[in-house]
Amino acid sequence: MAAIFPSPEWLKSLEEKLNLDAHYNEIARNWEGDLVFEILPEGNLKEPLRMYLDLWHGKCRGAEYASEPSVHAKPAFIMRSPYNNFTAILQGKLDPMTVMMTSKLKVEGSLGYMMRNVPVVLDFVRCAREITTDIA
Amino acid sequence: MQPILKIDLTTGNAEEYKIPQEWERAFLGGASLAARLLYPSLTKELDPFSPESPLMFINGPLTGTSGPTVGRFAVCGKGPATGLWAESHCGGFWGPELRFAGYDGLWITGKAEAPIYLWIEDGRFEVRPAAQLWGKDTYETQDLIKNEVGKKGIHVACVGPAAENGILFAGIYCDHGRTAGRTGLGAVMASKNLKAIAVRGTNKPPLVHADLYAGPRSESNRTLKVDNEARILHELGTASVANYSEYLGSMPAKYYHQGGFEPVDKISGATMTDTILSGQSACHACVIACGRVVKLEDGNKRKGPEYETIVSFGPNLLIDDLAEITRLGELCDRYGMDTISTGNTIGLAFYLFELGRVTTQDTGGLELKWGDAVAVRQLVRMTARREGIGEWIAQGSRRLGKHFGAEEEAVQVNGLEVAYHDPRGVSGMALSYATSPRGACHNQSDYFFVDFGHVHPELGIEYFPRHAQAEKAANVAKHQNWRTVYNAMVMCIFANVAPQMQVDLINAACGYDWTIDEMMKCGERGWNMKRAVNNRMGLTAANDKLPKTLLEPLATGGTEGFTPDIQGMLYAYYNARGWDLETGHPMKEKLLALGLEGVATDLWG
Numbered sequence: 001m002a003a004i005f006p007s008p009e010w011l012k013s014l015e016e017k018l019n020l021d022a023h024y025n026e027i028a029r030n031w032e033g034d035l036v037f038e039i040l041p042e043g044n045l046k047e048p049l050r051m052y053l054d055l056w057h058g059k060c061r062g063a064e065y066a067s068e069p070s071v072h073a074k075p076a077f078i079m080r081s082p083y084n085n086f087t088a089i090l091q092g093k094l095d096p097m098t099v100m101m102t103s104k105l106k107v108e109g110s111l112g113y114m115m116r117n118v119p120v121v122l123d124f125v126r127c128a129r130e131i132t133t134d135i136a
Numbered sequence: 137m138q139p140i141l142k143i144d145l146t147t148g149n150a151e152e153y154k155i156p157q158e159w160e161r162a163f164l165g166g167a168s169l170a171a172r173l174l175y176p177s178l179t180k181e182l183d184p185f186s187p188e189s190p191l192m193f194i195n196g197p198l199t200g201t202s203g204p205t206v207g208r209f210a211v212c213g214k215g216p217a218t219g220l221w222a223e224s225h226c227g228g229f230w231g232p233e234l235r236f237a238g239y240d241g242l243w244i245t246g247k248a249e250a251p252i253y254l255w256i257e258d259g260r261f262e263v264r265p266a267a268q269l270w271g272k273d274t275y276e277t278q279d280l281i282k283n284e285v286g287k288k289g290i291h292v293a294c295v296g297p298a299a300e301n302g303i304l305f306a307g308i309y310c311d312h313g314r315t316a317g318r319t320g321l322g323a324v325m326a327s328k329n330l331k332a333i334a335v336r337g338t339n340k341p342p343l344v345h346a347d348l349y350a351g352p353r354s355e356s357n358r359t360l361k362v363d364n365e366a367r368i369l370h371e372l373g374t375a376s377v378a379n380y381s382e383y384l385g386s387m388p389a390k391y392y393h394q395g396g397f398e399p400v401d402k403i404s405g406a407t408m409t410d411t412i413l414s415g416q417s418a419c420h421a422c423v424i425a426c427g428r429v430v431k432l433e434d435g436n437k438r439k440g441p442e443y444e445t446i447v448s449f450g451p452n453l454l455i456d457d458l459a460e461i462t463r464l465g466e467l468c469d470r471y472g473m474d475t476i477s478t479g480n481t482i483g484l485a486f487y488l489f490e491l492g493r494v495t496t497q498d499t500g501g502l503e504l505k506w507g508d509a510v511a512v513r514q515l516v517r518m519t520a521r522r523e524g525i526g527e528w529i530a531q532g533s534r535r536l537g538k539h540f541g542a543e544e545e546a547v548q549v550n551g552l553e554v555a556y557h558d559p560r561g562v563s564g565m566a567l568s569y570a571t572s573p574r575g576a577c578h579n580q581s582d583y584f585f586v587d588f589g590h591v592h593p594e595l596g597i598e599y600f601p602r603h604a605q606a607e608k609a610a611n612v613a614k615h616q617n618w619r620t621v622y623n624a625m626v627m628c629i630f631a632n633v634a635p636q637m638q639v640d641l642i643n644a645a646c647g648y649d650w651t652i653d654e655m656m657k658c659g660e661r662g663w664n665m666k667r668a669v670n671n672r673m674g675l676t677a678a679n680d681k682l683p684k685t686l687l688e689p690l691a692t693g694g695t696e697g698f699t700p701d702i703q704g705m706l707y708a709y710y711n712a713r714g715w716d717l718e719t720g721h722p723m724k725e726k727l728l729a730l731g732l733e734g735v736a737t738d739l740w741g
């Protein structure tokens with residue numbers, strides 16, 4: 001349950017991790033909302049990349065790598081940032097709150113919901129970090 | 137900057153004071169410049185309520201220019217509760233209006249024979265009788281003066297009954313809910329029989345290079361409008377951080393004695409938005425608009441509470457009703473009392489009641505039970521009128537505690553009540569509170585944002601874990617220096633403006649050629665100037681401390697049992713600052729390096 005970011009295997013690993021991690025299952029028990037990561041080209045990433053995750057009550061009901069914008073057009077949240085910011089977060093070089101507070105990461109969706117659930121977001125990042133073995 | 141209007145209320149004489157250019161360049165404006173200007177007159181012996189006690193309203197070089205969140209002014213003097221440097225900042229429209237009227241400050245001394253208000257319009261001023269306004273609340277006062285003057289576009293800064301009654305945390309209020317709330321300068325204003333200052337102006341604010349200013353102004357506002365924090369503040373208000381603060385244990389509950397507040401979501405900014413919010417309000421030309429407009433059951437639109445008021449009358453007193461908190465905040469605004477100090481001091485009364493140190497004999501039969509908003513309302517009224525135990529609450533937590541033999545239980549520093557960011561949750565606030573020039577202040581350095589993760593690498597302000605100790609001391613000092621620039625500009629601390637953009641704005645407005653380093657040095661100079669003002673008024677290293685409650689671990693909640701090692705932090709901080717560990721004074725070499733030769737001679741000979 002570990003993989004190189006970004007890859008379909010990585011997303012699959014994350015899906016499995018979110019479903020099996022007891023701490024995440026508990027802290028995100030009230031979370032309702034799907035999520036798209038829009039990774040903008042930078043460094044080793046030459047084309048934009050979308051990853052879709054359907055997060056519901058502490059579980060991940062589904063995930064889709066290289067999702068087409070037309071398929072999950074209106075998720076609850078879109079998080080958009082250049083590639084290097086995502087990799088820095090996953091490597092623990094960049095704090096997720098720092099990325100948010102310094103606007104390195106743009107968020108579309110209910111800010112109220114997000115602010116009520118910061119601990120859920122932070123634990124999601126913990127899970128993502130734990131399954132990341134390397135960066136492409 | 138434009139001249140400051142010096143007014144002696146005893147004689148009625150006034151003159152325009154031209155700010156020396158070298159001081160303007162050294163201190164920029166706002167609170168830093170006020171510290172330099174007031175330095176000679178703020179002595180240990182000065183009674184803050186004496187006619188000689190100065191009260192200064194002052195703008196920054198960007199005030200009224202529609203730059204990013206610069207529609208603000210500062211009020212400075214000697215604090216009646218602390219006996220130290222007093223400084224309070226206020227939004228709204230009054231500061232810009234004073235600037236449009238041709239002044240960048242008012243320097244008020246003396247005492248009028250009877251209540252008066254000042255009417256200032258485009259370079260002229262008039263003293264008008266205000267006996268008919270005495271006793272009126274701050275909302276009524278503003279409306280009555282606007283009606284009396286009868287011109288459009290007037291803005292009024294005034295005091296309420298709390299200031300008239302000498303409450304030591306009475307503030308100055310304008311634009312129906314914008315407050316210079318902290319440090320009791322409203323009481324100083326009322327001691328001069330000065331009820332209000334109404335201003336109206338039609339001039340353009342001066343800019344040395346208006347053409348160079350336009351670009352950075354537009355760009356900084358555009359950037360600010362899409363900034364994540366600004367969007368959150370706009371949508372959810374300052375209480376947007378309530379849930380996360382509670383999670384970290386940085387939001388105090390039960391007068392700083394309970395780790396966490398389970399019903400936090402009932403009082404959060406997100407819930408306010410979902411329930412009673414009916415709109416936003418903004419200060420002059422602000423693109424954030426963090427102000428809340430709410431509608432309660434009576435259908436009237438009114439100011440909604442911000443984070444500090446919510447915690448003060450909410451978790452601090454175990455009240456979880458947003459409508460009640462809104463009404464308590466409005467009651468304080470109308471009386472003209474700072475909501476942080478009011479809620480904090482009432483919290484101490486509740487805590488001492490729980491300990492049995494305060495009884496129903498002291499309260500006139502009132503039971504002080506946590507969560508009882510009716511009792512809180514009663515205490516607010518008694519405080520504003522100085523009735524019963526309100527006489528002691530009116531003097532702030534230090535004196536209330538002392539009266540009941542429990543001064544050590546008061547959560548205050550140097551006589552100013554601690555704001556609602558617990559250093560056991562975010563350790564940087566330990567130094568912010570202990571070393572702030574005006575007592576336990578969260579606005580001289582809102583370091584909790586850095587502890588949350590908001591870093592500024594271009595200024596060397598890096599991330600340290602929220603429970604780091606002495607290793608973050610130098611970082612706190614840098615942050616204080618930067619916020620001192622904000623308080624000199626006078627710019628709202630909610631504005632995420634990149635440091636280089638800040639420099640560009642300053643340079644265009646003032647005709648300077650500063651770098652970021654020079655801007656930060658200006659901030660450091662201002663911080664040390666305020667320190668020197670306080671040193672002359674008797675402040676020593678012994679004043680830099682935290683109340684005992686904040687050094688005791690909480691068994692539950694997000695603080696995880698952490699307590700700050702304040703002595704270790706202070707040692708590292710003094711070293712980073714270049715301050716003398718024995719006296720608490722800035723070292724002579726540091727003062728000289730900052731160009732403060734006169735101050736160095738005064739403090740060190």
